[in-house]
Amino acid sequence: MATIKEDAYKIIQSSIKRVLPDSAVKRALAGQTFQGEVIVIAIGKAAWNMANAAAEILGERIKEGIVLTKYEHSQGDIKGFCILEAAHPLPDENTIVGTAKIIEAVSNLSPMDTVIFLVSGGGSALFEKPAGNLKLDDFLQITDQLLKCGADIVEINTIRKHLSAVKGGKFATLCAPANVYTIALSDILGDRPDSIASGPTCADFSTSAEAFAIVEKYGLKLTDEMKKELCIETPKEVVNNTMLITGSVKELCLAAAEEAKHLGYNPLILSTFVDCEAKEAGRLLASMGKTIQKDGFPLKPPCVIICGGETIVRITGKGKGGRNQELALSAAASIVGMENIAVCAVGSDGTDGPTDAAGGLVDGHTKEILDQKGISIDAILAENDSNKALALADALVMTGPTGTNVNDLYFLLCK
Ligand SMILES: Nc1ncnc2c1ncn2[C@@H]1O[C@H](COP(=O)(O)OP(=O)(O)OP(=O)(O)O)[C@@H](O)[C@H]1O
Ligand SMILES: O=C(O)[C@H](O)CO
Structure with missing residues (x-):
């Protein structure tokens, strides 16, 4: 059986492929x-x-x-x-x-x-x-x-x-x-x-x-x-x-929902207008994961909560990262110790901020790995250094430039 992270990768790959602009441009010009x-x-x-x-x-x-x-x-x-x-x-x-x-x-x-x-x-x-x-x-x-x-x-x-x-x-x-x-x-x-x-x-x-x-x-x-x-x-x-x-990002979310359904997860598209701070969006998705696992609201596992948008980051530190990597890292801090849960945030263009990563994919073990290496998520977020931390936890999503750009995809998977 595929792991939750393998399922997350399938959702990323399939949804980005579905929003490549090629066929839409051809349709617009044909005839x-x-x-x-x-x-x-x-x-x-x-x-x-x-x-x-x-x-x-x-x-x-x-x-x-x-x-x-x-x-x-x-x-x-x-x-x-x-x-x-x-x-x-x-x-x-x-x-x-x-x-x-x-x-x-x-x-x-x-x-x-x-x-x-x-x-x-x-x-x-x-x-x-x-x-x-x-x-x-x-x-x-x-x-x-x-x-x-x-x-x-x-x-x-x-x-x-x-x-x-x-x-x-x-x-x-x-x-x-x-x-x-x-x-x-x-x-x-x-x-x-x-x-x-x-x-x-x-x-x-x-x-x-x-x-x-x-x-x-x-x-x-x-x-x-x-x-x-x-x-x-x-x-x-x-x-x-x-x-x-x-x-637009709506098609990206719809494609993610379709692939998730195909993999056996019940999908819910929560919003295609997420524009709050990246760290807040990460915490919100993590909090939804807790409700899903504890009370079965708004869905029972296996399910996926999908959002699209463009969060913001206030750069106060000197580190290297991006808004999707900050979102994922902040979620990692909240889901620590939980099983059968993952949070993912990726830029559909394949590059998040001035880094070569598309975003981050974290689970309940990500923070433990960082703790063992003496890395504090709070300190990393204060320094805007999410890229380094996610790399150390093997939690970066790497796609390379994708050929499209319809903004960012965030999702919470619960198995
Ligand atoms: N160290 C960092 N940590 C977190 N975010 C960062 C960091 N450095 C830059 N950023 C953010 O990365 C953003 C620019 O990166 P990116 O190229 O992914 O943006 P974009 O929105 O995809 O660009 P465009 O809209 O032009 O396609 C900026 O908004 C900036 O706030
Ligand atoms: O280039 C830009 O201005 C942004 O990506 C929004 O389209």
Whole structure:
């Protein structure tokens, strides 16, 4: 009989496979007729897979294609495409060079032409032209503050959109007079289009006033030039874009539920909007495990409680980790000594924070293993060093880059 951790791995693998963007992109493009020239631009962590699917459907119809993705996230040549990679989550010089190449490809098009824009999460870091007189260094400085302060992604992207010359609908303006057909894979809770990769082709609903409120809320330090750019409103209307959202964390949770059922677990999807602190989410899942084992609420074992979302982490320490690894580690502390229970948290993109792990998978023995090695979970969490602890307890989930990005999956398995 498979162990509970083996079952957890099957759920991870099967659900991520089911949210690869390939077939959705093919469905979106099949049977479409485009007049004029067709330019395909793909940005984000799922860019390579989305572009490859578009190339299979459109073939020679594509005049020029560009993929701009994270380092090690492309999988080889695609006929007719230039494949570019850059840094994530902080941009680098290749971000700026790649974005300039994309802007050049969509310049001087006619009203008959179409830019097919394939966008996925991670795009905010990967696709950037600083607005006005801002420089890459300004972006490094503000992005670093935003990623550490505990702001959620909608707040982070509100700032980014105001400081960028390609975000918040401004890329659609650069494509004009051509038409833009945006196919988006959503890693935003609730699928708000103007937040997915900071909505380069969408009318932007965030305002300068909101941006300044976020600056104040988190005590962000801005230069005078940044303040000047934040005062300028983003486009509130974009007339040359049509948008289709092809996948989100909901599909990831549904796929996890289906695989769990297939393995004999009764599934319950609790929420696809988890946005609290990672540590809190871990403790909540662990507490549900105790109720299930003690009282059989809300389900009797064998069962799985599934959530999707994007938790937040306030970085106070100097360690290495990610939000999913923090969630799993905090759950490990609460389920110590329990049998037939596991808690898992993984990023569907395969990389959690600046680490090469997708997340963590812990059981009732994880904390005991760490205790024996003299490692305190509380101290590790205070230092944001979850990667080291989970590695020592053999509790890291390693998938490698997956080719998709629809946010994070959390589940509690009780046998
Ligand atoms: N040591 C750490 N421990 C816990 N979390 C961390 C640590 N260092 C960075 N993070 C978190 O990792 C996040 C960035 O990592 P990751 O690339 O997984 O984010 P992402 O949301 O998938 O990115 P995107 O939305 O652009 O696709 C930041 O939100 C940051 O708070
Ligand atoms: O790139 C980004 O902004 C995030 O992944 C949300 O889409």
